[in-house]
Amino acid sequence: MVDRTDKRDLILTAALGLFAERGFHGTAVPLLADEAGVGAGTIYRYFANKEAIVNALYLKWKWELGRAIMTDFPVSAPAREQFRHFWQKSASFACENPLAFKFLELHHHAPYLDKDARLLEDQVLAPAFQFFATTSANKITKPLSTELLGSLVWGALVGLVKSAWDGRIALTADVIDAAEQCCWEAIRA
Amino acid sequence: MVDRTDKRDLILTAALGLFAERGFHGTAVPLLADEAGVGAGTIYRYFANKEAIVNALYLKWKWELGRAIMTDFPVSAPAREQFRHFWQKSASFACENPLAFKFLELHHHAPYLDKDARLLEDQVLAPAFQFFATTSANKITKPLSTELLGSLVWGALVGLVKSAWDGRIALTADVIDAAEQCCWEAIRA
Amino acid sequence: MVDRTDKRDLILTAALGLFAERGFHGTAVPLLADEAGVGAGTIYRYFANKEAIVNALYLKWKWELGRAIMTDFPVSAPAREQFRHFWQKSASFACENPLAFKFLELHHHAPYLDKDARLLEDQVLAPAFQFFATTSANKITKPLSTELLGSLVWGALVGLVKSAWDGRIALTADVIDAAEQCCWEAIRA
Amino acid sequence: MVDRTDKRDLILTAALGLFAERGFHGTAVPLLADEAGVGAGTIYRYFANKEAIVNALYLKWKWELGRAIMTDFPVSAPAREQFRHFWQKSASFACENPLAFKFLELHHHAPYLDKDARLLEDQVLAPAFQFFATTSANKITKPLSTELLGSLVWGALVGLVKSAWDGRIALTADVIDAAEQCCWEAIRA
DNA sequence: AATGAATGAGAGTTCATTCAT
DNA sequence: GATGAATGAACTCTCATTCAT
Numbered sequence: 127m128v129d130r131t132d133k134r135d136l137i138l139t140a141a142l143g144l145f146a147e148r149g150f151h152g153t154a155v156p157l158l159a160d161e162a163g164v165g166a167g168t169i170y171r172y173f174a175n176k177e178a179i180v181n182a183l184y185l186k187w188k189w190e191l192g193r194a195i196m197t198d199f200p201v202s203a204p205a206r207e208q209f210r211h212f213w214q215k216s217a218s219f220a221c222e223n224p225l226a227f228k229f230l231e232l233h234h235h236a237p238y239l240d241k242d243a244r245l246l247e248d249q250v251l252a253p254a255f256q257f258f259a260t261t262s263a264n265k266i267t268k269p270l271s272t273e274l275l276g277s278l279v280w281g282a283l284v285g286l287v288k289s290a291w292d293g294r295i296a297l298t299a300d301v302i303d304a305a306e307q308c309c310w311e312a313i314r315a
Numbered sequence: 316m317v318d319r320t321d322k323r324d325l326i327l328t329a330a331l332g333l334f335a336e337r338g339f340h341g342t343a344v345p346l347l348a349d350e351a352g353v354g355a356g357t358i359y360r361y362f363a364n365k366e367a368i369v370n371a372l373y374l375k376w377k378w379e380l381g382r383a384i385m386t387d388f389p390v391s392a393p394a395r396e397q398f399r400h401f402w403q404k405s406a407s408f409a410c411e412n413p414l415a416f417k418f419l420e421l422h423h424h425a426p427y428l429d430k431d432a433r434l435l436e437d438q439v440l441a442p443a444f445q446f447f448a449t450t451s452a453n454k455i456t457k458p459l460s461t462e463l464l465g466s467l468v469w470g471a472l473v474g475l476v477k478s479a480w481d482g483r484i485a486l487t488a489d490v491i492d493a494a495e496q497c498c499w500e501a502i503r504a
Numbered sequence: 505m506v507d508r509t510d511k512r513d514l515i516l517t518a519a520l521g522l523f524a525e526r527g528f529h530g531t532a533v534p535l536l537a538d539e540a541g542v543g544a545g546t547i548y549r550y551f552a553n554k555e556a557i558v559n560a561l562y563l564k565w566k567w568e569l570g571r572a573i574m575t576d577f578p579v580s581a582p583a584r585e586q587f588r589h590f591w592q593k594s595a596s597f598a599c600e601n602p603l604a605f606k607f608l609e610l611h612h613h614a615p616y617l618d619k620d621a622r623l624l625e626d627q628v629l630a631p632a633f634q635f636f637a638t639t640s641a642n643k644i645t646k647p648l649s650t651e652l653l654g655s656l657v658w659g660a661l662v663g664l665v666k667s668a669w670d671g672r673i674a675l676t677a678d679v680i681d682a683a684e685q686c687c688w689e690a691i692r693a
Numbered sequence: 694m695v696d697r698t699d700k701r702d703l704i705l706t707a708a709l710g711l712f713a714e715r716g717f718h719g720t721a722v723p724l725l726a727d728e729a730g731v732g733a734g735t736i737y738r739y740f741a742n743k744e745a746i747v748n749a750l751y752l753k754w755k756w757e758l759g760r761a762i763m764t765d766f767p768v769s770a771p772a773r774e775q776f777r778h779f780w781q782k783s784a785s786f787a788c789e790n791p792l793a794f795k796f797l798e799l800h801h802h803a804p805y806l807d808k809d810a811r812l813l814e815d816q817v818l819a820p821a822f823q824f825f826a827t828t829s830a831n832k833i834t835k836p837l838s839t840e841l842l843g844s845l846v847w848g849a850l851v852g853l854v855k856s857a858w859d860g861r862i863a864l865t866a867d868v869i870d871a872a873e874q875c876c877w878e879a880i881r882a
Numbered sequence: 883a884a885t886g887a888a889t890g891a892g893a894g895t896t897c898a899t900t901c902a903t
Numbered sequence: 904g905a906t907g908a909a910t911g912a913a914c915t916c917t918c919a920t921t922c923a924t
């Protein structure tokens with residue numbers, strides 16, 4: 127009993143894996159259909175064209191990432207604990223959704239993303255980055271721009287995750303904690 | 316008078332820009348030929364096929380990156396100064412060769428890279444990363460694995476550079492210096 | 505309460521308009537189903553395949569055309585009046601069933617018409633054309649073959665109607681009458 | 694030794710036959726390539742897409758038709774002789790280029806024709822039709838509109854030619870002459 | 883050595899037809 | 904009986920590669 131939503135999800139799930147591993151242009155629609163277990167024509171009942179698939183995926187997972195990061199955010203906790211929240215949630219997201227994390231990294235600012243995806247692109251991490259505006263104002267973190275602090279920390283996280291993909295590091299809780307402490311020290315005043 | 320080497324370079328230069336902007340599968344060979352100002356057939360006198368081009372590019376620029384990082388390394392200087400060397404040289408490379416830096420990031424671990432490229436892939440930064448083995452042993456940097464420290468720092472640099480591409484940060488000397496200090500504090504004991 | 509016949513007619517009516525405007529190969533079955541207000545599968549309960557629809561339409565309207573021309577034919581009237589009958593009935597048919605007239609013209613001798621349709625194709629106008637055999641024998645019309653006189657007159661009518669479609673002529677009664685007189689003078693002895 | 698122009702002509706020649714027999718939508722590009730004796734991809738070196746082929750054909754043959762009709766037009770001859778010129782030249786064109794004549798008839802006002810083709814569509818016969826403006830003013834032909842007289846005569850010609858295609862009439866010089874006389878009598882005052 | 887016209891395999895996409903509901 | 908989601912063959916078109924010049 128496969129309903130309409132299930133089939134759309136089958137396609138999106140297969141597309142996530144293929145786009146993450148081979149990229150957008152490297153993934154042929156018939157291959158995607160095979161992986162999803164549907165006919166090639168079926169894909170076009172759910173998506174107007176190939177670009178619509180990559181855009182739907184991008185919106186979906188960027189949104190999921192944003193939700194993951196902001197869920198249970200400790201609004202009144204000290205900055206150090208808030209930072210820990212961001213780091214741990216992001217790392218968890220990357221560990222639990224490795225393909226989605228890879229997909230989002232690989233398709234960042236891709237020319238086939240549409241206006242909606244581009245708008246969402248830079249907005250999802252913005253709330254987390256804004257955290258630095260407050261902490262810098264309070265002299266808890268260094269007196270550097272939000273964008274600078276944010277991109278260093280997010281970049282470090284991405285670097286960590288990529289090393290894990292390459293098998294150079296095992297992403298244990300200890301490693302994630304240690305990396306978190308490193309990054310905190312990078313930015314604290 | 317265009318000699319053999321010149322034409323090969325024309326092709327590689329055009330390919331660098333196209334692969335960096337559109338990706339490997341998104342770049343058509345006839346377009347590459349146009350950009351390089353050579354005939355489509357000529358490309359196949361210098362490269363066996365399209366994959367050979369991306370591999371040649373990858374080897375060339377990964378090597379250039381390694382060379383840039385190691386050039387004038389201050390062997391006997393204190394660790395902090397050696398770290399500064401790595402950071403500044405890497406940042407300079409990214410600023411001076413933005414297309415190459417983007418290309419290397421985009422094609423990291425791509426499935427069409429051959430054995431040679433894959434081998435070189437993880438080895439180029441290894442010497443720099445090895446720096447951490449010594450400093451950690453001497454309790455100058457944190458007692459964490461070389462790979463962990465290295466990927467955090469390199470990731471932070473990549474994050475910084477990507478922000479600059481997106482126009483969120485201007486890569487001035489001040490910004491690069493400040494980021495360097497952040498990263499040093501991330502890893503120092 | 506929609507009975508079997510009604511649904512078949514819905515399909516044929518929609519098909520007439522689409523085939524007349526876009527041609528047989530230019531009309532997609534799902535679009536036809538939409539226009540007819542039935543499910544795509546339903547069409548195949550009434551017709552074996554797409555070709556069966558165009559053939560059914562062709563037979564139906566060719567037959568209607570023949571019936572329209574022969575209805576109330578003044579058997580004992582003078583030749584001029586009989587000619588007037590043919591002309592006016594044909595023109596009326598074209599005015600009242602413009603899509604059917606266009607459809608018949610467009611699909612004349614189309615390769616996807618079956619044997620039945622092909623047989624009927626040339627037979628419907630034959631009775632009207634036969635009129636010329638008698639009038640020519642009686643030296644009322646020119647001593648030319650039935651086929652020649654018939655195709656000139658029918659061609660002139662089609663030319664007139666096409667001009668009306670293109671908006672170059674308004675098919676008023678005056679115009680139709682004047683054209684009739686022209687054609688009579690074309691063929692009279 | 695096939696040069697660029699030859700190959701374009703091979704494609705246009707094959708397309709003329711196929712479009713005339715099967716229509717635009719009924720002709721698959723690979724079939725067209727086979728008939729032309731070229732690879733499927735080659736077609737797209739000469740034409741942007743399938744529609745460009747049908748438009749090029751339409752322009753070419755509509756132009757040829759116009760040229761055929763106007764060549765050696767007897768400017769100072771009497772109206773009857775001028776009419777004879779139009780009729781005979783048109784009939785000759787239809788006899789010598791049956792596929793082109795069929796193609797032009799079949800694709801008249803087709804939705805895939807572009808602006809250029811549509812503009813030319815109604816202009817080619819216009820000069821011939823304009824002949825009637827003068828003759829009607831001089832009371833040589835009936836006091837009816839140019840469009841009406843023109844569409845009757847052209848329609849009659851098309852009807853004649855179609856009968857010949859269907860094998861009902863042989864287009865001998867006698868038949869063409871007799872038909873000409875019929876049409877002259879249709880329109881003369 | 884260099885070219886670019888030519889190619890056909892394969893890309894993205896459509897559609898006549900089927901069949902589970 | 905009626906449906907429309909699903910299909911895969913076939914469509915239009917692209918492109919990595921070849922080869923006659």
